[in-house]
Amino acid sequence: MFESIYIETHLSSHPKVLEILQKYPHSIIHKIAKIEDVFQRVKKPYLQKRTNLNLFLGEKKGQLVKPAPPAYGLSGEPHFYFVHAYNCIYECNYCYLQGYFHSPDIVLYLNHDQIAEEIKNVVAENRIKCPGTKIWFHAGEYSDSLALTSLTGELSYYFKLFKDLPDCFLELRTKSINIRDLLKEKPLLNIITSFSLSPEKNCKENDLKTPSLKKRLIAIEELHLNGFPIGIHFDPIIYDNDLVYSYEQLIDQLVLSIPAESIRYISLGVVRFTSEVYQQVKKNYPDSQLLAQEFVKSFDNKIRYSKPMRLWILSKIKQLLIDRNMDPLKIYLCMEDEDHD
Amino acid sequence: MKLLIFAHKGEAQAFIHFYKLQPVDYFVSGLFRNDQMYLLISGEGSQSSSEKTISVLASFNQEIFEIYNIGIAGSLNSNFKKMDLIWIRTAYAHHAEKLEFKSFTSNSSSPKVDCISAFARIISIEERLKLSCFADIVDRELWSIASAANLYKKPFHSIKIISDDLSQINNKYEICQLIKDEAPLFSELLLAEFKSSLNLQDKKMKVIENSFLSNEAYYFTTTQKRKFIQLTNALNLKNINIESLNFNDLIDLDCLPKERSRLLLLELNDIVNPFSKKIRQSIGKAIAPLEQAGINATVDPNLEQNYLHLTMKIQSERDIDKIQAALELFSFTQFNKIFKGDLGDV
Structure with a gap:
C-alpha cells in the first residue's frame, strides 16, 4: 500500500511506529528530521496516490485544535477540529483535499497526548467564555476518522478523554466500514460516528475507492445495535435528474438500518468547491459527469450550483426526511445559509 | 499548430524528414516548420530550452496551440529499461542541489511516469538514487519547457525514450557517444510513438465543433466560442451526440448570425442543464x-x-x-x- 514510509528520527523507537513498520515490511523506510523536509517539498499531483502513495509518521506542531468554519455542525454551539492526520486513502472526485495539500501522501501524527491537552485547554477556555454550552470536536477535517484506525489505534485514547468531558462531543466522520476498533470500545453518548452517504449511483460514480453504500449501511446498523450514537451527512449532494427518487430510496434504505428517531443529526450539503479544487477536479477527472453541470461563483466565492437550485435541492431532501419521521430540529444545512439574501 | 521541442537534432531527425520540415529564418537557430507544426531544437539544459521555447512562443503564440517535448531520458527506476517509450505525467526539477517546488503535469491522457529535470548531467548511481525519491526518469529540459507552456497557457505533452538505465552507468563521455550513435534509432522509435498517439476522438470533436464554428450562419465572439466548446464537452460527458440534435429551426430563423449563435448556446445550455x-x-x-x-x-x-x-x-x-x-x-x-x-x- 505504501511505497515509502518516512519517519521522524526521534520517533524511530516509538511503539506505534514499530507496530506500523511490521505491517508494511516491503515499504522503503526513510528517516527524516521532520515531516516538512520531504512532505510538500515538491508539488506532487493528487492522482499519484493511485500508484505511489507514501506514509509519513511524525508529531504535529503548532496549533493542534482549531475553530471549525462557520455553518459547521448544529448552529449555536462552538465547533472545533483537531488535526491528527492529513489526507485520505479514498478518492472522492469532489474532495477538497485534492486542492488543499500539495501532496496526496498520508501523514499520521502520533502525539495524541499533546492533542488531548490542547482539547482540554480549549474546553476550559470555552467553559469560561460560554458557560453551559456544548462544545463539539471533529476528527475528520483533513482525513477520514475511521479508515486507518486499525493502523493508528488512537480510538481508545479519545474514548478515555471524552469519557471525562461529558459536556463535549466528538464527531468521528467517515465513509469507512472499518468499525472493528470502534466496536472494542464502550459506546459513549458524546462520541458520535457520522457517516457520509450518497445514493448508490453517486457513490459508484463519485466516491471512488470507498466502501459501497450497502456496506456503509451495514456498518451503521451494527454500530447502532451496539449502542453507538450515529450521525448522517448527506454531503455532498450532487444533482441528477433522478435526485428526488434516488434520495427517497437512500432514506428508505437508511431507516431500515437505523430508525429515523435514533439518528442524532443529519446534515445536508450541496456539492461545492473552491476555485482551486474545481480546477483540480477538471484536471483529475475530466470525464466526470460532475463537470457537465452548471456551476457559478457563489456568495463566498466557492463554486456551487445556482442559489435557486441549491435551495430547491435542500428543501426537497429536507422534506423527504421530515416525511419519514426525522425531527426537523435534527436536520441542519452545511455551509449554506438558508436565509442568505 | 503543434510545437515539437527536442534537445538535439539527432533525436529530431526522423521527424524533420517524415514531416518535411523546413528551416525558419528566425533570430535563434534550430526552428523548422511545415503547415502543421513547428519543430524547435532547443539545445541541452534548462537555460537554453527555456530561452528558446519562450522566444518561439512569444513570436508564434497565436499559431501554436500545444507543445510536445520529445527526446531521451535516463532511468532512475529499475522498472524502466533502455528503449522503453514513456509518456510523462509530471515534470519536476532539481536545480543547483535544490528541489523546485513547482511541478507541471502534462495534458496527456493517463501516463504514470514522472520526470525530473536536472541542472547538470546525472551520471552517478548516488545522484540517481537521490532523485528517485521524486521521479522515475531524469532529463535536462522538460521542466523548463513545461514551465514555458504554463506561462503561455498551452497544453503540453512529453514522450521520452530511455537512453541509459541504472544497470548501465558509464562515464559521461561514453554515455554521450553511445547516445549519439543510437540517435537515429531513438528518433525513429519516438516518431512511431508520436504518430500512433494522435487522438482520433479529439480530431472528431474538432470537426464537429468546426462545423458550427465555421458555419457562416453563426457568428461566435471569443467568449461564445469558449462557451460553445464547454457545452460541446458537457454534451459529450452526458453521452449526447451533438450531431443527433436538430438545429434547423435556428438556421431558418430570420436573424443576424450573432443572434443565432446566442440562441444556439441557449438551446445547448438547456439540453445540458435542464434545471437552469x-x-x-x-x-x-x-x-x-x-x-x-x-x-x-x-x-x-x-x-x-x-x-x-x-x-x-x-x-x-x-x-x-x-x-x-x-x-x-x-x-x-x-x-x-x-x-x-x-x-x-x-
Whole structure:
C-alpha cells in the first residue's frame, strides 16, 4: 500500500511506529528530521496516490485544535477540529483535499497526548467564555476518522478523554466500514460516528475507492445495535435528474438500518468547491459527469450550483426526511445559509 | 499548430524528414516548420530550452496551440529499461542541489511516469538514487519547457525514450557517444510513438465543433466560442451526440448570425442543464408583466442575489402609466420565492 514510509528520527523507537513498520515490511523506510523536509517539498499531483502513495509518521506542531468554519455542525454551539492526520486513502472526485495539500501522501501524527491537552485547554477556555454550552470536536477535517484506525489505534485514547468531558462531543466522520476498533470500545453518548452517504449511483460514480453504500449501511446498523450514537451527512449532494427518487430510496434504505428517531443529526450539503479544487477536479477527472453541470461563483466565492437550485435541492431532501419521521430540529444545512439574501 | 521541442537534432531527425520540415529564418537557430507544426531544437539544459521555447512562443503564440517535448531520458527506476517509450505525467526539477517546488503535469491522457529535470548531467548511481525519491526518469529540459507552456497557457505533452538505465552507468563521455550513435534509432522509435498517439476522438470533436464554428450562419465572439466548446464537452460527458440534435429551426430563423449563435448556446445550455432552463422559465414568468410593458429586466447572471435591474425609456405620460401598471402587476414576493428554491417539481 505504501511505497515509502518516512519517519521522524526521534520517533524511530516509538511503539506505534514499530507496530506500523511490521505491517508494511516491503515499504522503503526513510528517516527524516521532520515531516516538512520531504512532505510538500515538491508539488506532487493528487492522482499519484493511485500508484505511489507514501506514509509519513511524525508529531504535529503548532496549533493542534482549531475553530471549525462557520455553518459547521448544529448552529449555536462552538465547533472545533483537531488535526491528527492529513489526507485520505479514498478518492472522492469532489474532495477538497485534492486542492488543499500539495501532496496526496498520508501523514499520521502520533502525539495524541499533546492533542488531548490542547482539547482540554480549549474546553476550559470555552467553559469560561460560554458557560453551559456544548462544545463539539471533529476528527475528520483533513482525513477520514475511521479508515486507518486499525493502523493508528488512537480510538481508545479519545474514548478515555471524552469519557471525562461529558459536556463535549466528538464527531468521528467517515465513509469507512472499518468499525472493528470502534466496536472494542464502550459506546459513549458524546462520541458520535457520522457517516457520509450518497445514493448508490453517486457513490459508484463519485466516491471512488470507498466502501459501497450497502456496506456503509451495514456498518451503521451494527454500530447502532451496539449502542453507538450515529450521525448522517448527506454531503455532498450532487444533482441528477433522478435526485428526488434516488434520495427517497437512500432514506428508505437508511431507516431500515437505523430508525429515523435514533439518528442524532443529519446534515445536508450541496456539492461545492473552491476555485482551486474545481480546477483540480477538471484536471483529475475530466470525464466526470460532475463537470457537465452548471456551476457559478457563489456568495463566498466557492463554486456551487445556482442559489435557486441549491435551495430547491435542500428543501426537497429536507422534506423527504421530515416525511419519514426525522425531527426537523435534527436536520441542519452545511455551509449554506438558508436565509442568505 | 503543434510545437515539437527536442534537445538535439539527432533525436529530431526522423521527424524533420517524415514531416518535411523546413528551416525558419528566425533570430535563434534550430526552428523548422511545415503547415502543421513547428519543430524547435532547443539545445541541452534548462537555460537554453527555456530561452528558446519562450522566444518561439512569444513570436508564434497565436499559431501554436500545444507543445510536445520529445527526446531521451535516463532511468532512475529499475522498472524502466533502455528503449522503453514513456509518456510523462509530471515534470519536476532539481536545480543547483535544490528541489523546485513547482511541478507541471502534462495534458496527456493517463501516463504514470514522472520526470525530473536536472541542472547538470546525472551520471552517478548516488545522484540517481537521490532523485528517485521524486521521479522515475531524469532529463535536462522538460521542466523548463513545461514551465514555458504554463506561462503561455498551452497544453503540453512529453514522450521520452530511455537512453541509459541504472544497470548501465558509464562515464559521461561514453554515455554521450553511445547516445549519439543510437540517435537515429531513438528518433525513429519516438516518431512511431508520436504518430500512433494522435487522438482520433479529439480530431472528431474538432470537426464537429468546426462545423458550427465555421458555419457562416453563426457568428461566435471569443467568449461564445469558449462557451460553445464547454457545452460541446458537457454534451459529450452526458453521452449526447451533438450531431443527433436538430438545429434547423435556428438556421431558418430570420436573424443576424450573432443572434443565432446566442440562441444556439441557449438551446445547448438547456439540453445540458435542464434545471437552469426551469429556473429561467420561472424567472421569465415572474417578470413577464415588466417585459410586456417594455421594461428590460435583468437579474444577477449567477442567480446568487435576488435583485432585478430595470431599464426603461419614458417618452410620455402614457409610458409612466404603463410602467406603473406593470410594477403593480409584478410580484417581488413571487420573484423572491424562486431564489429561495421554490420551483415546484423539477
